[in-house]
Amino acid sequence: MKTPDGIEEIISSRNSSPEEDFLGYSPNEMEYLLYDALGENSPVQFLDDIDDRTLNKMPLFRIVEAYIKIIQREKQIKLTPLGALPRKVITELYDLRFLLDDFIEIGLYKLWKEEDCISIRSARLTAELAGLVRKTNGKLSLTKVAIKLLETNNRQQLFQFFFKAFVNKFPWSYNDGYPEVPVGQFGWAFSVILLGKFGNEVQTGKFYADLYGKAFPNLYTFFQDDSSNEDRQFNRCYSIRTFNRFMLWFGFITMEKKEIISTCNEPIQSTYILSSVFKITS
Numbered sequence: 001m002k003t004p005d006g007i008e009e010i011i012s013s014r015n016s017s018p019e020e021d022f023l024g025y026s027p028n029e030m031e032y033l034l035y036d037a038l039g040e041n042s043p044v045q046f047l048d049d050i051d052d053r054t055l056n057k058m059p060l061f062r063i064v065e066a067y068i069k070i071i072q073r074e075k076q077i078k079l080t081p082l083g084a085l086p087r088k089v090i091t092e093l094y095d096l097r098f099l100l101d102d103f104i105e106i107g108l109y110k111l112w113k114e115e116d117c118i119s120i121r122s123a124r125l126t127a128e129l130a131g132l133v134r135k136t137n138g139k140l141s142l143t144k145v146a147i148k149l150l151e152t153n154n155r156q157q158l159f160q161f162f163f164k165a166f167v168n169k170f171p172w173s174y175n176d177g178y179p180e181v182p183v184g185q186f187g188w189a190f191s192v193i194l195l196g197k198f199g200n201e202v203q204t205g206k207f208y209a210d211l212y213g214k215a216f217p218n219l220y221t222f223f224q225d226d227s228s229n230e231d232r233q234f235n236r237c238y239s240i241r242t243f244n245r246f247m248l249w250f251g252f253i254t255m256e257k258k259e260i261i262s263t264c265n266e267p268i269q270s271t272y273i274l275s276s277v278f279k280i281t282s
Contacts, residue, residue, distance in 0.1 A: 016028050021214050021215050022190075022215055023193065023194070023197065023211075023215075024282065025043060025193075025282075029043055030190075030215075033187070033189050033190055033193075034186070034187055034189075034190075037167070037188070037189035038164065038189070042189065043189075043193065043280060043281045043282070044189040044192050044193060044278055044279075044280055045278065045279045045281075046160060046277065046278065046279070047276070047277060047278065047279050049156070050156045050159065050276065050277055051276070052155060054273055054276040054277060055155050055156070055159055057251045057271075057273050058159070058249075058250045058251045058273065059098040059099040059119070059248075059249055059250070059251060060098075060099065060119060060122070060123055060166075060249040060250055061159050061162060061163075061250065062096070062098040063093055063096070063098050063099060063119060063120060063123040064123040064124075064126065064127050064132075064162050065155070065158065066092075066093055066096055066098075067089075067093060067120075067123055067124060067127060068127060068132055068133065068142060068146055068150065069150070070089060070092065070093070071133065071140055071141060071142050072142060072147070072150055075141070076139045076140060076141040077089060077139065077140040077141075078138060078139050078140075079135070079138050079139065079140065080113075083138070084113060084114035084115070085114045085120070085124060087111075087112065087113065090111060090113070090114055090116075090117065090120055091111060093120050094111055094117055094120065099119040099249065101116070101117050101118075101119070102257075102260045103260065104116065104117065106260070118175050118245070119245075119249060122166075122170065122174075122175060122245075122249075125170060125174075126162060126165050126166045126169070126170045127162065127165075129165040129169040129170055130161045130162050130164070130165035130166075130169075131143055131145055131146075131161065131165075132145060132146040132149075132158070132161060132162065133146065145161070146158075149161075163250070166246075167185065167188050167189075167246075171185075172184055172185040172241045172245065172246070173185075173241075175241070175245050176237070176240055176241065176245075178233070178236075178237040178240075178241075179222050179223070179237075181219070181222040182219075183219050183222065183234065183237050183238055183241065184212075184237065184238045184240075184241030184242045184246070185241065186216065186219070187212070187215065187216055188242070188246065190212065190215060190216075191208065191212060191242050191247075192252075192274070192278060192280070193280055194208050194211055194212065195208070195247065195252065195253065195270050195274060196270070196274060196275070196278070196280045199253070199268075199269060199270025199274065200269070200270060201269070202267045202268065202269050203267075203268055203269070204264065204265050204266065204267065204268060205235065205236075205238070205239030205242075205243050205262070205264035205265065205266060205268060206235050206239070206264045206265060208238075208239070208242070208243075208268075209234065209235040209238040209239055209264060210235075212238055212242075213231075213234060213235075213238070219234070220234055222234075223237070235264045236262065236263070236264050238264075239262060239264035240262050240264075243255060243266075243268055244262055250273070250277075251271060251273040252270060252271060252273050252274045252277075253268050253269060253270055253271060253274075254268070254269050254271060255267070255268050
C-alpha cells in the first residue's frame with residue numbers, strides 16, 4: 001500500500017525531534033540508547049582509554065578480576081554439591097574488602113555460603129555470562145578469552161566484557177525480592193545520562209526514579225497489583241537496582257547510607273569514575 005504523501009516525512013521528523021521526557025533526546029536516539037547502548041550511534045559510549053586508576057576504583061570489577069585470577073592459580077575450582085563456590089574461595093574474595101556486606105559487617109549473619117554475599121555471587125555468575133569462565137561437570141575453569149586477557153594484562157577489555165554482560169545478560173531482579181521485571185536494567189544507559197547531567201549536585205534515588213519513570217511510564221504498571229503505594233515500590237525497586245547494586249558497585253557514585261534497608265532517600269552524588277568510563281553526547 002502506498003504511503004500518503006508527506007506521512008513518511010512527518011514520522012521521520014517526529015522521531016528525530018527532541019522530547020522533554022527524554023531530556024531532549026529524540027526517539028531515534030533513545031532507540032539506540034535502549035537497544036545498542038554502547039554502540040557507535042548511541043549517546044552513551046565507552047571512552048577509548050579507561051586507565052588502571054579508574055579500574056582500580058570499581059569494586060565489582062576488582063572482585064571479578066580477583067576471582068578469575070584465583071581460577072588461574074588453581075587451574076579449576078570444584079563447585080559444591082549445590083553448584084556454588086566453595087567457602088574458602090568466597091572468604092578469600094570477601095577478605096579483599098572490595099565490597100562489604102552491611103548485614104555481615106554488623107554481625108547479623110556470617111559468610112558461610114555464596115548466597116550470603118550477593119556481590120560475589122553476581123560477579124561469579126556474570127563472569128560466566130561474559131564468556132570468561134566456563135562450568136563443566138561441576139568445575140569452573142577459565143575460557144581462552146579470559147586466559148588471553150590475563151596473559152596480555154588487558155584490563156580494559158576484561159572490564160568491557162564483564163560490564164556488558166552485567167548490564168545486558170545478568171538479571172538484576174535476581175538480587176532482590178521485587179518482581180522479575182526490567183525496572184532499572186531497561187534503559188540503564190539513560191540512568192547514566194541522568195547521573196551525568198545531575199550527579200554533580202547531591203540528589204536522592206527518588207529524584208532519579210521520578211525522571212526515569214517519566215521517560216518510561218509503562219514500567220509503573222508492573223507495580224499496580226501491589227498492596228502498598230505503587231510509586232513508592234517503583235522508586236525503591238529502581239533505586240536499589242540502579243544505585244545500590246549497579247552504580248555503587250562500579251564506583252560511579254557515592255551514597256550516604258542512613259539505614260541498612262534502602263529508602264531511596266539517601267544522598268547520592270556522582271564520582272569522576274563516570275566521566276572516566278563513558279562519553280556522553282547530548
